[in-house]
Amino acid sequence: MSLFSTLRTGVSGMNAQSNRISTVAENIQNASTTGYKRTSAEFSSLLLDAGNVGNYNSGAVETTLRRSVSEGGPIASTNSDKDLAIQGNGFFVVSDAGGAPFMTRAGNFVVDGKTGNLVNAGGFALMGYSLANGAPNPVLNGVADLKPVNVSVMGQEAxxxxxxxxxxxxxxxxxxxxxxxxxxxxxxxxxxxxxxxxxxxxxxxxxxxxxVGLSGTAINLNISGPGWFQIKNDAGEINYTRDGSFMIGNDGTIITRSGYSLDPAVIVPNGTNRLIVENKGAILGEMEGQVAPQAFGQVVLANFDDQSTLRQLEDGTYSATPASGPPISGIPGDVGYGSVSLVNDFxxxxxxxxxxxxxxxxxxxxxxxxxxxxxxxxxxxxxxxxxxxxxxxxxxxxxxxxxxxxxxxxxxxxxxxxxTAVSGTAFGEDGTVYAVYSDGTRKAAFKVPLADVTSPNNLTPRAGNVFTTSAESGDIQIGFTGQGGRGTLKAGALEQSNVDVSTELTTMIESQTVYTANSKVFMTGNELLETLMNLKR
Incomplete structure (x- = not known):
């Protein structure tokens, strides 16, 4: 190992720690940046072939910068209903002013005053599928058909x-x-x-x-002297009977048990409190709220020249025959009434x-x-x-x-x-964007998808807290919340930076110490060179 190698080794160590301190500085300054992902400096040794036995070639330190993109930050509630946080995996698809697509976790969206689009703090517009023509059919590996989310285009709607x-x-x-x-x-x-x-x-x-209901109430009439009750069935056939067992039908008509009604018909309406049958056949009734009885009808009696020639029917009634002669209606006679108590059925x-x-x-x-x-x-x-x-x-x-x-x-x-006009925007957990009207109603306008990649930590960062894909990250995959391991959306909340300031300060102290130690290596190598140079003097 030469003394010059010692100097280069010390410089390599100082450069490595300088990179590390730079990442610490970047992390600390973005500790409050929405959706920011911390960067860390990872070191690996770089060794050179020693060549001949007994010789040693000093190596160097290789620095690799990595972002903890897959590590989620804490979710904090906000007062804005347009703030969005992703709980779990996934990224918002956004675009810049030129329409180029990017991915981000920063969901602090507001309405742009010029375009009406929802844009975040970096000026990137949120992208989604329009629901104007029904449910969307997303392209799984691309951003085709995605449009800037803009509910102001919904206009007034009745x-x-x-x-x-x-x-x-x-x-x-x-x-x-x-x-x-x-x-x-x-x-x-x-x-x-x-x-x-x-x-x-x-x-x-x-x-x-x-x-008041009187249906089914029994009425017993009897004839004192000659005469027959004249009755008629639904077919219009007229028969005769002296059996005075009658009842009130569903429509108030006085009928026999077999369904014949008095002819002419006598109707007792609901609401009758007391029924009165005069001896001449007049049927009256006392109604609620009335002073005088109300006339309901007249019982008509009939007689024949020869009653013995009447033909008896199976139902107990009689029909006239040529031998009995034509009926004589309205003959004198008394009609008696067996008292029946009619009770109002309220x-x-x-x-x-x-x-x-x-x-x-x-x-x-x-x-x-x-x-x-x-x-x-x-x-x-x-x-x-x-x-x-x-x-x-x-x-x-x-x-x-x-x-x-x-x-x-x-x-x-x-x-x-x-x-009514659009007055606001609302988000559903499934990514649906609603246009809220001034009367409180709302209509689904867009659906926001979530993008994902195979290796999020290998995404390429770009200015504005956005990312693009790389060969190491894999291609973009599009889906909706809850699909393929994607998370859900929470409105009125933001994902904070995943930077831990205390950890960064500790890393900074550690890097400072190592940097100082590497500088001592450089200084020692320099002193050895000076000693070597002094030997010539």
Whole structure:
């Protein structure tokens, strides 16, 4: 080993530590840089062939700089909804002003005032796939079809109403009602047509039937003297009977057990509190809220010249024959009434009629809501389809309307909106970028992919805290969050630098000490050379 080799060895050591201190300085100055990845100086020995035995050639120190790109930094929450952090593997794809693609972990994006693009602190625009034509089909090993994320191009947009919901309660107890004038509940909601014009949709809900039911109540009539009850079936056949066992049918008509009705028909409406049959056959009834009885009909008696020639039928009634002669209606006779106590059956109305009344341009639409005794909806169809100003159909859902003892209380909501401008941007964990409108609604506009490479630590750094691929890193691979080991996105957060300042300061002290030691080697070699030179003197 020559003395000159000693000098070169000392210089090599000082250069190596100088490089190391330079990386420490860079790391410390970027300790607060978003997404920055620390650099470390790695050393390896460089040995020369000793040649002849007994000779020694001093080597040198080779320095290699490496970045800890794969080492994630801590995630910190921020106050900006446009800040993005990657939790796990992957990089944002960004581009410079010339459109050249890069990769970065720095997600501190803001809206550029000139272009409307989302750009980070380095001026690089965030890239994503447009969702204007549906879900994207990414190119796995390239950045084709990626565009700068810019929601300002969405402009104003009107959304027609396509669904609405009516919820609340219909009263189970209506009080005194009139069959001819059932209770009506009026409501309305605001919907939007295809151009965003707000339109009031009127809704009328009417109770069907009454709160009093008499169906199945027995009525026993008897004839004092001659005469027959004249009855008629659904086919219009007229028969006769003296059996006075009648009942009130579903429609209030007085009928026999076999289904014949008095002829002419006598109808007892729901709401009757007491039934009165006069001895001349007049049937009256006392109604709730009325002073005088109301006439319901007249029982008609018939007789024949020869009653013995009447033909008895299987159902116990009789039909006239030529021998019995034509019936003589309206003959004198008394009709007696076996007293029956009719009790008001106050049950909730089982059905409600829903009608769409406004605007006039909406075709007539209606719906029957049916309820069980416990007030739950039992009808199979619980919605109405309407078209507001000839726009696409809007489905109004009534499935959340109950019928309980509480008062009338309905609420209504409908989607859709008037034309509104984009007021902000929102991000989903899957990388979807939403345009947020001034009315609070939002629409998916872009989807941000994540790039990855086989060896992230071998990426080539570029100015602006971005990276490009190298032969050692492998080619770029594109995918979405959660795919192929990629991480997820967190909005309102940033990835901090992965620099540990205390570690860097320790490294700096260590490098300073080693640098000083190498300088001593150089100084010692220099002193030996001076001693050698002095021998000549």
């Amino acid at each position: 959304r027609p109403s396509t669904s609405a919901t009516i919820a609340g309660n219909l009263p189970a107890i209506l009080g005194e009602t009139d069959r001819a004038d059932p209770p009506v509940l009026e409501s309305s909601l605001i919907a939007y047509d295809q151009v965003g014009q707000p339109t009031k949709v009127g809704i009328r809900i009417s109770a069907l039937g009454r709160s 049950k909730p109305p089982a059905k409600w009629l829903v009608e769409i009344t406004d605007p006039a341009s909406i075709p007539a639409s209606s719906l029957i809501l049916s309820y069980d005794q416990d007030g739950t909806l039992s009808s199979n169809k619980n919605n109405i389809s309407v078209s507001v100003n000839n726009s696409e159909p809007m489905i109004i859902d009534f499935s959340k309307v109950t019928q309980l003892a509480g008062p009338y209380s309905l609420t209504g909501t409908a989607d859709g909106s008037s034309p």
